[in-house]
Amino acid sequence: MDALTPLLAADSLFPRGVLPYLVGGLLVGLGAAVIYLATGIIAGASTFLESTLSYVSRVERFNRFTYVQSRDWRVVFTLGIVAGAAVWGFALAPDPGIWTTDVQWWRLLGGGVLVGIGTRLGKGCTSGHGVCGVGSLSNTSLANVATFMTFAIGTAQLVQAVGVSP
């Protein structure tokens, strides 16, 4: 019963409010739009993983032309993401300062490995499929997003149910 009651109140649907989410989302879209309008490039965050591996690995797949020719700007894009988040975290945020997660290291590592496999196999991630693909009304991206949302929610609920926290 306790679990159901909060769903009835809008407050509990959004305990942190809606504004930061909406403003943040619009900025994410704006960042992608700036790059797209200037260069025609549809930016996703996960190709960086494969293209960056081409610097250090001789595995054929990472050294495909599309990765090698884009790897430099993908590093710059990623550094931009890090810098932009730092601007918020250390200057503009209401409580500026270093922030670290309480989520346990093995969850981050194990989840990260699966994210790395899945995003490359599935041709995109939350930004590539979720933002740019959905913005393109691509059926492939909509199918990918529906799949990863379903499995993510199921997994997170399961993790919570077996009592792993944080």
Add this chain to the structure above:
Amino acid sequence: MSDDAQSPLFLPVIFVGGLVFGLGLAVSGMARPEVVLDFLQFEDFGLLFVMGGAAVVTGVTFAVATRYLDRAPLTATEYTRRVKEFDRNVVVGGAIFGVGWGISGICPGAAYASFGVGNYVILWAIAGMFVGAYAQGYARSRLASTTEGN
């Protein structure tokens, strides 16, 4: 791309775009795995506005550019939409990605942003993503070469 006469503005614009993108990820809370996990556990539905808000902006941008604009000024690239071919990997990959996202609360862009807010613990996730991407690429390279060998 490096062979062509590239606009001197190319990399600066990419950086600025990434900066706004990362700022958005930090403002929205996606740089914090806790916030993402709260969403996946139905305790805070705010994340719908992040993906929704971002997709509306890119959607309008893509629609206007592909319809009314000619070529991107810095690269002379024609404006297109992001349409990738559908195959079984899209669903299998999405499922694996989803399980990983549900365990860790972290996806690639948000992980870089999380590092930007000082979260050095997130390096575990970033290291994991590189290991996963490497394993995936290695396996597929091997698979491709054995198929060709036969």
